[in-house]
Amino acid sequence: MPAFQRSKFRPTDAYLRRRWLVARLMSVLLFLAAAASVFVTTGIVYVLVSESWNFFRHVPLLDFLTDTQWTPVFAEPRFGILPLLTATLWAAGIALLIGIPLGTALAVYLSEFAPAKVREIVKPLLELIEAVPTVVFGYFALLFLTPLLRQFIPGLTGFNLLVPGIVLGIMILPYVVSISEDAMRAVPSSLREGAYALGMTRIQTATRVIIPAAFSGITAAYVLGMSRAVGETMVLAIAAGQNPNLTGDPREGAATITAYIVQMAMGDLPQGSLAYESIFAVGLALFVLTLSFNLVGFYLRRRFREVY
Amino acid sequence: MAAADLGTREGFKPFSDADVARIVDAAKRRDFLFSILGVFVLVLSMGMLTALIVDLLIDGLTRIDYAFLTSFPSRRPAQAGILSAWVGTSLVMLTTALIAIPLGIMAGVYLEEYAPKNWVTDIIEINVSNLAGVPSIIYGLLALGLFVYTLGLGRTILTAGLVLALLILPIVIVATREAVRSIPLIIREGAYGMGADKWQVIWHYILPAARPGILTGAIVGLSRAIGETAPLLTIGALTFIAFLPPAPIQPEFPFVNFDWLTSPFTVMPIQMFNWISRPQEAFHVNAAATGLVLIVMTLTMNAVAIWIRYRLRKQTRS
Numbered sequence: 040m041p042a043f044q045r046s047k048f049r050p051t052d053a054y055l056r057r058r059w060l061v062a063r064l065m066s067v068l069l070f071l072a073a074a075a076s077v078f079v080t081t082g083i084v085y086v087l088v089s090e091s092w093n094f095f096r097h098v099p100l101l102d103f104l105t106d107t108q109w110t111p112v113f114a115e116p117r118f119g120i121l122p123l124l125t126a127t128l129w130a131a132g133i134a135l136l137i138g139i140p141l142g143t144a145l146a147v148y149l150s151e152f153a154p155a156k157v158r159e160i161v162k163p164l165l166e167l168i169e170a171v172p173t174v175v176f177g178y179f180a181l182l183f184l185t186p187l188l189r190q191f192i193p194g195l196t197g198f199n200l201l202v203p204g205i206v207l208g209i210m211i212l213p214y215v216v217s218i219s220e221d222a223m224r225a226v227p228s229s230l231r232e233g234a235y236a237l238g239m240t241r242i243q244t245a246t247r248v249i250i251p252a253a254f255s256g257i258t259a260a261y262v263l264g265m266s267r268a269v270g271e272t273m274v275l276a277i278a279a280g281q282n283p284n285l286t287g288d289p290r291e292g293a294a295t296i297t298a299y300i301v302q303m304a305m306g307d308l309p310q311g312s313l314a315y316e317s318i319f320a321v322g323l324a325l326f327v328l329t330l331s332f333n334l335v336g337f338y339l340r341r342r343f344r345e346v347y
Numbered sequence: 348m349a350a351a352d353l354g355t356r357e358g359f360k361p362f363s364d365a366d367v368a369r370i371v372d373a374a375k376r377r378d379f380l381f382s383i384l385g386v387f388v389l390v391l392s393m394g395m396l397t398a399l400i401v402d403l404l405i406d407g408l409t410r411i412d413y414a415f416l417t418s419f420p421s422r423r424p425a426q427a428g429i430l431s432a433w434v435g436t437s438l439v440m441l442t443t444a445l446i447a448i449p450l451g452i453m454a455g456v457y458l459e460e461y462a463p464k465n466w467v468t469d470i471i472e473i474n475v476s477n478l479a480g481v482p483s484i485i486y487g488l489l490a491l492g493l494f495v496y497t498l499g500l501g502r503t504i505l506t507a508g509l510v511l512a513l514l515i516l517p518i519v520i521v522a523t524r525e526a527v528r529s530i531p532l533i534i535r536e537g538a539y540g541m542g543a544d545k546w547q548v549i550w551h552y553i554l555p556a557a558r559p560g561i562l563t564g565a566i567v568g569l570s571r572a573i574g575e576t577a578p579l580l581t582i583g584a585l586t587f588i589a590f591l592p593p594a595p596i597q598p599e600f601p602f603v604n605f606d607w608l609t610s611p612f613t614v615m616p617i618q619m620f621n622w623i624s625r626p627q628e629a630f631h632v633n634a635a636a637t638g639l640v641l642i643v644m645t646l647t648m649n650a651v652a653i654w655i656r657y658r659l660r661k662q663t664r665s
Contacts (some may be wrong), residue, residue, distance in 0.1 A: 277624075
């Protein structure tokens with residue numbers, strides 16, 4: 040008589056069948072959940088393209104891309120995306136002008152200079168900037184920073200592209216810092232140690248070894264930051280005004296693509312009208328713009344990871 | 348010999364100790380200056396955040412009282428409150444959490460545990476990282492075209508909850524994947540060794556062990572959804588709502604009630620945006636007060652998430 044009776048611990052057939060069923064069911068369910076994310080993208084593309092389709096039957100694509108007037112609710116409406124696009128690029132450009140130098144300096148500091156303790160405190164603090172709702176940043180830009188800067192910058196109007204651009208720069212800062220710091224820290228320490236062994240200082244190591252070695256990763260941070268700035272809505276809808284304005288002067292206000300969508304959607308547009316379809320057309324343009332930035336950014340990041 | 352030549356070469360002057368000291372000092376000074384620059388940038392960005400919070404405090408703190416939290420919006424700024432806004436925010440967040448968290452966990456577990464290496468998985472992965480980069484207002488257009496009109500869900504709490512759930516789905520998925528990936532192999536192998544099958548391992552061992560990481564992702568995602576304005580403005584959420592949705596709990600059987608899902612709504616960021624857009628100064632005070640409530644909520648949620656993550660890291664280290 041063996042001491043161990045196998046049958047006593049053997050699971051019953053009913054139990055095994057139930058377990059097999061649950062396992063099958065769950066693997067199908069989990070796959071469906073993962074596949075659902077693909078439907079979201081499909082849905083976005085479908086909605087944007089199908090609604091824009093009607094729009095572009097009335098407005099030739101060439102006019103859309105080259106006309107310098109955006110007057111969707113006039114009796115003779117004109118749909119040239121240039122005023123909205125330039126305002127978007129102005130604001131994003133100013134954001135990058137702030138975000139790139141500050142972000143790179145901070146990333147170099149955190150990756151090459153700061154002691155581990157400082158880094159552990161600073162990174163969560165930076166995340167808090169990302170936690171601030173964008174509408175609050177909008178309030179800050181319109182009612183605090185604009186009145187303040189108007190005392191120093193002549194010609195700055197109540198709605199302008201400069202101040203939201205600056206605020207956007209601060210908003211994308213944590214994002215730019217986090218990606219470029221990741222890239223710098225991923226540079227193998229043998230390169231860093233080699234530089235130190237040659238007698239290079241930290242700053243020389245950073246500028247002549249680390250930054251060139253992490254270059255594609257850092258560029259990815261800039262491109263992804265640009266994508267964020269281009270797609271940001273509330274700060275611009277609040278502080279940059281809602282008036283389409285083809286301007287070369289960021290001290291003036293001008294509606295961006297995102298601000299236009301918000302403004303029109305709030306106005307309770309009749310479905311199927313040309314103005315209603317126009318928000319999907321500019322939305323499609325915005326989607327294509329951010330998608331291409333994102334793809335370039337992902338490609339650069341991936342290439343960087345492959346090198347090391 | 349090369350080494351000997353170096354010493355005797357014409358015009359070569361070896362560094363004196365003083366030279367070396369000078370060069371090292373200069374290098375140290377430059378490094379120090381750069382550290383100062385780094386700290387300066389840090390102080391600058393933190394200063395912005397502080398200025399923002401202080402500005403809200405000065406403008407809005409005195410406006411927050413019991414009446415402000417329990418009154419409906421009004422044409423008279425001094426009597427207006429955020430009752431319908433915070434109730435709306437709570438119900439929308441409930442809907443978002445109920446959709447995004449299970450769906451995100453399931454998708455994350457699939458990608459980490461089940462997904463075979465093939466083109467379908469590649470597409471899903473690329474798709475998830477791409478979705479994280481789509482501007483929130485594009486989700487608003489999806490909701491307007493698909494949920495509001497094509498599916499006929501209208502401008503309701505359900506539509507708002509759905510669109511915000513889709514928006515934060517990538518955050519939950521990525522957090523789940525990272526949490527699941529970081530679980531030591533020992534736990535997995537131990538469970539398999541006891542005769543558990545794959546799903547039992549996941550359900551009884553992987554998910555409980557990954558709970559703190561998943562929780563962090565869910566909190567960060569929800570805090571982002573609370574402050575999100577653009578997609579809800581795009582679906583045409585109303586700003587003047589002087590009634591509450593039907594209560595989710597009722598005294599009669601079956602005690603819960605889902606009528607609130609199809610109710611019109613407003614949320615705090617939209618209420619705030621509406622008050623910012625008014626020309627009267629007094630409404631700006633209301634906006635600041637709403638912003639203050641909002642920012643306290645999101646900062647608290649993020650602080651909790653950071654704290655959980657910090658504790659988690661300490662645990663795994665020891």
